Each structure stands twice: as structure tokens, then as C-alpha cells.
Amino acid sequence: MSIETLQSHWGFTRMPFNKDLSPSMLLGHQAHAQAKARITWAIGEGTIGVITGEVGAGKTVAVRAATSGLDASRHRVIYLGFPTVGARGIYNAIVEGLGGLPRFHRAALVAQARGALSAEVIERGRKVIVIVDEAHLLDNEGLEELRLLTNSDMDQTSPMTLLLVGQPMLARRIKLGTFAALDQRIGLRYVMGAMTEDETRSYVDHHLSLAGRSDTLFSDDALGLIHRVARGLPRAVNNMAVQSLLAAYATNKTIVDESSAQAAVAEVTAE
Secondary structure (H helix, E strand, C coil), X not given: CCHHHHHHHHCCCCCCCCCCCCHHHCCXXXXXXXXXXXXXXXXXXXXXXXXXXXXCCCHHHHHHHHHHCCCCCCEEEEEXXXXXXXXXXXXXXXXXXXXXXXXXXXXXXXXXXXXXXXXXXXXXXXXXXXXXXXXXXXXHXXXXXXXXXXXXXXXXXXXXXXXXXXCHHHHHHHCCHHHHHHHHHEEXXXXXXXXXXXXXXXXXXXXXXXXXXCCCCECHHHHHHHHHHHCCCHXXXXXXXXXXXXXXXXXXXXXXXXXXXXXXXXXXXXX
């Protein structure tokens, strides 16, 4: 079955629960709104922020929402989605993100990255925001090198805002004595929680409305089951909702009832 067939069956103008929504189309539940506000504060302060949460909690979405409205003439955002590239890869990404051609020798590359950050702030008057996603995958060297990059002017100011985004183990690692210097420099810590059941219902309704359906499409029992199984995590809710739509379509139903959601649970949780 094609996406077009499913979309036509339910009368959608677009498929709901996709990841390609613009930040202005996102529904901000409490944890999302709190994370966005805190990230915005961290950017304004030029500090190090650590945003953690379970897989699918919406951490990256919150960061995207917080940075999407920044004035490009005053801010430069550098996003690192693959922290496993190591310390050299981090320096390369920063230099390239600031319009430079990375140097080959490590010492020269480190100096180049520092110089580029300083020039962006002092000469161009831009704030640099470095976002490291999946930061729990950083090795010890990578974490330490990022800390060193935030040092400037005898530790009085920072040449960039550093946002470390990752799973809960990231916060636990930073608390280890090995990273005491990094731990002391963190100005923001936020743990993203899951949606409440009411928020899950509003979240599903919002996505359906964006797709052209403002009527009741999911029964209360179906939504309750989806919330419980997904544990209120947005990405899991998305997956469960789509599978429930497929299950209801397969049995030629006009709404997604509890039995459709149960069939989706069996599909998603199958070994």
C-alpha cells in the first residue's frame, strides 16, 4: 500500500506525524516549551547547556524550535549530528561552519578553530551556537576539547554557546570526577520529560488537524492505549499513531478504535 492510498483513504491533505514540520507548526507540550525557553536563555547568556532525555523525547525538536527564529545576521549555528567523528572532526566542523578550510596539522587546526570563533564574535559581532546532538556518544577527549573551546579571556567570557544534547547517560558521565572542570562551567541543565495523557491527546489532534482532519478520528480508548505504550514520548506516539491508521485502514474502519491500536501495538512491539 502506498502513502498516497493511505492519505486518500483518510482524507488527509498531507500525512500526519511526519518529521518534516516547520518549527512554527510544532505543538509545544510542557516539556518542549520548558526546554525551548531554557535553550533560548542559554544562547542569550553564551553558556554551556546540557539537555537530556530518553530516546524520542523531542530534544532535537526543541533545539530546532529554539534556534529557528534566530537572526542570521547576529547568530551562527553549527550543528554536529555525528559526535563519533572525534575531536578532529569537531574542530573541522567548527572551522567549516564558520566558512574556513580546515588545516591538516592538529595544532594548526585547533588554533584555526579558536581564531575563527574569536573572529566571528569580535569582528563580525555574531554569537556562535555549537549544537552537539547525540552527545552521549562523545568520547572523553571530545568532551574535554569542547570544554577547552569555551575558554576565553582568562575564563571570563566564552566565544560560543555550547549545547550538549543526549540521552540521560550524558548527564551521569559529566558528573564523574574526570569532567569536574566541564561540570562547573555548565550554566543550563534540563531533563526533558514525556507528555501527559492529555498532552498526547492534544498532540495527536494537532497533527491530524495539520493533515486536514479536525474531527474525531482516534477513539479515547485508542489514544489511551497509544499513550501508555509510547510512554508519552513524541516519536513513539508518532510511530504508534501511524501504525494504528494502517491497522484501521486494513479492516476498512472509519475511525481508529482500540482494536486498531492493539493491532498496532502488536506490530510495533513484535520481536
